[in-house]
Amino acid sequence: MKLDQHLHRIGNDIVAVHLVVTDDGITVIDAGLAGHWRELTAELDAVGRTIADIRGVVLTHGDTDHLGFAERLRRDHGVPVFVHSADAARARGEVKAKNSWGHTKPAAAAGFLWYAVRKGGLRTTYLTEVSEMADGDVLDLPGAPRILGLPGHSPGSVAVHVPEADALFVGDGLTTRHVLTGQRGPQPAPFTDDDEQALTSLDRLGELRAKWVLPGHGAPWDQGVQEAIQQVRVAARPH
Incomplete structure (x- = not known):
C-alpha cells in the first residue's frame, strides 16, 4: 500500500512493514513475519521493482515479529540487515525477550496470535549475521536513514528517521493499536522490557518534525510527532 511518494506499507495494523522507495533503491524497515514475503514481492511488482532493488533492512529492534523475512533476504539475496548492537544477540536468537503480557482482552489477544500463526510467526528464522549499528549513525542506504537510540522496549530499540520520506519509524517505541487489548491511538507498546525507560526515551524525539510516525503495530500516524x-504519556498515566 502506498502511503506517500517514497513510502509504502505491507502487512496491516496488527504487524506492519515499511518500504522506503527511492531512485537509488529500497530500504526495508523491519521485516514483519515470515509470511509477509508474499506481500513484499507483490508490493515490489506493483511499483515495478524487484528484490534486487532492496539495498538493506533496518530493524527497529530484535523481536521475532520484526525479523520475519530478514534472514531470507540476507541469506538468499545478500541484503545486509542492520540492528543496534545492543539487540544483535536478540536478533540472532541468543537472548530471549521477557514477553510480559500485562493487561489483555481475550478477543484482541486471540486475533493477534491467530494472525501471527497464519503469517508464520511460529517458524521465525533468526539472523545468523547482522550489521551492527549505533545511536547517531546515518546508514548508507536509500533515504539515508538516521538511527536514534530508543531503549526501553528492548535494550537496542531504535527509531529511524528518514527525511526523504518525511517519516519517523518508531518500531515498538510506541504503538497506535495495542495488539493485546485492541485499543487504538498512540500509547505504550506491550511486551516492553522497561516501561519507564521506554517513556523517557521518547524525549529524544520531541524536536523531530515528520509527517509520518510509523509504528510496527497500528495505523500510520500523521498528526505530528x-x-x-x-x-502516549497520557495513556501511560495510572487510571
Missing part, C-alpha cells in the same frame, strides 16, 4: 508522544 509531538502529539503522538503526548498521547
Whole structure:
C-alpha cells in the first residue's frame, strides 16, 4: 500500500512493514513475519521493482515479529540487515525477550496470535549475521536513514528517521493499536522490557518534525510527532 511518494506499507495494523522507495533503491524497515514475503514481492511488482532493488533492512529492534523475512533476504539475496548492537544477540536468537503480557482482552489477544500463526510467526528464522549499528549513525542506504537510540522496549530499540520520506519509524517505541487489548491511538507498546525507560526515551524525539510516525503495530500516524508522544504519556498515566 502506498502511503506517500517514497513510502509504502505491507502487512496491516496488527504487524506492519515499511518500504522506503527511492531512485537509488529500497530500504526495508523491519521485516514483519515470515509470511509477509508474499506481500513484499507483490508490493515490489506493483511499483515495478524487484528484490534486487532492496539495498538493506533496518530493524527497529530484535523481536521475532520484526525479523520475519530478514534472514531470507540476507541469506538468499545478500541484503545486509542492520540492528543496534545492543539487540544483535536478540536478533540472532541468543537472548530471549521477557514477553510480559500485562493487561489483555481475550478477543484482541486471540486475533493477534491467530494472525501471527497464519503469517508464520511460529517458524521465525533468526539472523545468523547482522550489521551492527549505533545511536547517531546515518546508514548508507536509500533515504539515508538516521538511527536514534530508543531503549526501553528492548535494550537496542531504535527509531529511524528518514527525511526523504518525511517519516519517523518508531518500531515498538510506541504503538497506535495495542495488539493485546485492541485499543487504538498512540500509547505504550506491550511486551516492553522497561516501561519507564521506554517513556523517557521518547524525549529524544520531541524536536523531530515528520509527517509520518510509523509504528510496527497500528495505523500510520500523521498528526505530528509531538502529539503522538503526548498521547502516549497520557495513556501511560495510572487510571
